[in-house]
Amino acid sequence: MVKHYLDEAISELGELIAITKQDIENIQKADHSHVDDHSKKKTELVRKFEKTKSQLDNELVKLAQANAGTDLASMLSDEIKDRLAQLRDSLETLQKFNKEYAKSVVVVKEFYDSLLKTMLGAQNPSSYGDGTKSSLADAEKLLKLRI
Numbered sequence: 047m048v049k050h051y052l053d054e055a056i057s058e059l060g061e062l063i064a065i066t067k068q069d070i071e072n073i074q075k076a077d078h079s080h081v082d083d084h085s086k087k088k089t090e091l092v093r094k095f096e097k098t099k100s101q102l103d104n105e106l107v108k109l110a111q112a113n114a115g116t117d118l119a120s121m122l123s124d125e126i127k128d129r130l131a132q133l134r135d136s137l138e139t140l141q142k143f144n145k146e147y148a149k150s151v152v153v154v155k156e157f158y159d160s161l162l163k164t165m166l167g168a169q170n171p172s173s174y175g176d177g178t179k180s181s182l183a184d185a186e187k188l189l190k191l192r193i
Contacts, residue, residue, distance in 0.1 A: 048109065048122075051102035052129040058095040059136035062088060066143040073150040 065084050072080060110118050119127070 048102065048105045048126055049129065051098055051105060052126065052133060055095060055098045055102060056129065056133055056136055058091050058098060059133070059140055062091050062095070063136065063140050063143055065091075066140065066147050070143065070147050070150060073147075073154060 065088055068080070069084055072078065106118065109121060113121055122130075
């Protein structure tokens with residue numbers, strides 16, 4: 047079962063990595079048509095991975111308890127150890143791409159925030175309506191709802 051859960055976890059991480067790579071490419075192309083679908087799919091994959099990881103942990107605990115006093119590493123086959131290393135590599139790869147994705151999202155958000163402030167006259171409050179912050183905040187909420 048350990049091998050099965052490892053394979054499943056690695057596969058789920060592979061899908062997450064592929065979607066995240068695609069999201070980065072889409073941000074660079076300013077293509078937001080897949081944001082909703084990808085967000086839902088990534089959320090589902092994360093849940094599946096968490097469940098698989100929990101099942102893997104339970105199997106490893108059972109194995110350790112069944113062989114009390116024996117080092118867990120010595121009980122695992124070389125194939126399982128290789129898969130654990132592959133799981134770790136996949137997690138590190140996902141982390142790398144998530145960091146890159148987060149940087150891109152922040153840059154885009156800052157761009158849109160500055161654009162919004164410029165469009166709504168935040169640089170010169172008296173040029174937009176009565177210049178109150180509430181009208182700017184209302185306009186920002188309206189724009190965010192539409193996005």
